[in-house]
Amino acid sequence: MTAKASISYADRVSPEEWETRVKLAACYRLIAHFGWDDLIFTHISAKVPGTEHFLINPYGKMFHEITASSLVKVDLNGEEVLPSPDDINPAGYTIHSAIHEIRPDVYCVLHTHTPAGIAVSAQKQGLLPISQQSLFVLANLAYHAYEGVALDHEEKARLQHDLGSANFLILPNHGLLTAAPTIEDAFLSMYTLQRACEIQVLAQAGGSELTYVPQAVLDGAKKMVEGVLKTKSASGSGIAWAPLIRLLNERYPGYDL
Template sequence: MALASGEDSPGGFHMSAAERAVADVRAQVSAEEWATRVDLAACYRLIAHFGWDDLVFTHISARVPGTHDFLINPYGLMFEEVTASNLVRVDLAGNKTLPSPYEINPAGYTIHSAIHEVREDAGCVLHLHTMAGIAVSAQRKGLLPISQQSTFILLSLSYHDYEGIALNQEEKGRLQADLGNTRHMILRNHGLLTVGRTISDAFMTMYSLQRSCEIQIMAQAGGEPLLAIPESVLATVPEYVKQVTRGAGTGLVWPALLRKMDRIDPGYRE
């Protein structure tokens, strides 16, 4: 039940105007949207847990089921502060389609609206500025086929050249063209991006992409010549993935990750 203006929360803390405004969001949305909000908030908390956040400056979006609207983080909140209720719902033009006291990152709007506009399969778009990701993005040859993790990524990887902070709406067309139908993108001199049919897809593919970058930087730091995985082995990866996940894909791991969040940081569900 939503609290009246100025009323204390059940825990005894005085609710701010922003907290009161989002307190009854669950009552305003469908069960499908609420489930998406919970998963997306968990994804933000997981990114913070793994240390992949960049203060308040990166973003993850998820399409609201049955619409072209998408949910994205409230600009100014740390990732560990994101909850199912305080996610902001906007349309492809950036207009809020559910009242919220929060604004969204304008660069985040440019990137996410560009992808949701042209990729019907983009249930979730995840963008990070990790140190390892940016380091690899600055390397001329990009991601190298030197680890098992990288073999998953190289099946569907694209690159987009740096054009400055993503505020220019004209960049959207070039971003869309460079992404094409790929699931992973390295934004040159900028960071990493993944596109998933579901939130779990986007998170798990980012997990592999981030690990691939970490491994590459560590291997290069060793100073020895690097051993590339043969093309003949790379060609076997799709069938290997199906066998390892028993056909469940990224859904095999996501429930375990949610259980982990419920143990250590359950506030995402609020």
């Protein structure tokens, strides 16, 4: 692990891959900052531009330790493309390779096991339309039933089918997942989904009858979000990303090594 930290890939990969590595390492650090990590047991991947390869975390490092150079590059078969002393999480490979295989529009896949996310995933009704945050998710949400730890590669086909063209996925009894065309979009999508789950759990804990968003508003929000996705309009993730990077540079420097 110490030897790995001394290696820099900045001059050994393309500028496009290095930029992706830096952004992905930043995303890992942000997940740690917001407390959405689960020790070493969740994962974020990003495709290397112009290839079928993707980057993922070295299994055994905490998210606040991830650097651009420590990320492991693998192909869709899970084979290392660049030598690394670190393994990758086999369940992470199953989930991420399944999505990267069939979704050329997806550049980044982000998966978490947060308490609020798992709590909502365990509810039969799933995510409820009770917050503004939930509206952005419900317009593009899918579910994939729990099959145990994702080590069986035969599950990939079922996960692919269930995800379809959605960008948000709730995995009952398991957690949350976002898939997006950029790392920034994947992070902001997870922020929105996580907030929607936190709000739902808090609202239910209050014990009062819940107020649902009116169906007309829900339908309007769905059309609005679908329009944004179709036209690829700016989602706000780029605006939010810049101050998040400033936060990292001030409090948690070193991710870009």
